[in-house]
Amino acid sequence: MEPSVFQEQVKDELQSMDQRLSDLEDKLTSMDTKLTQVVDAILGNPLTKQGGLLKNYEFFEQKIETLEKNRIEVLEKKVAEHEDFKKKVYWGLGLLGFLVVAVEVILRIYQTIK
Secondary structure, three states, X not given: OOOOHHHHHHHHHHHXXXXXXXXXXXXXXXXXXXXXXXXXXXXXXXXXXXXXXXHHXXXXXXXXXXXXXXXXXXXXXXXXXXXXXXXXXXXHHHHHHHHHHHHHHHHHHHHHHO
């Protein structure tokens, strides 16, 4: 019994479909591998708990917070120093004014006695 033309066409079509299905499976496997690599790059490797953009983001976020705290502390210190300097200047000017007034009073008393 010889296979008919129809059976040959069906057999060829099944082989073609099988080949296309195998190609699709290979492509899906490749896409899955690439997607896993992308997820590992973003989140890091879940087994080793290393790497990933998320870890880098958290590290830099901590670094920025630390720098901001340090800057705030430095600014507060500079403001305190500035306030202390202003107090010293006011006291110095007040003392200088007092001395000028005291010398003037002493000179007037000296001139009236003379």
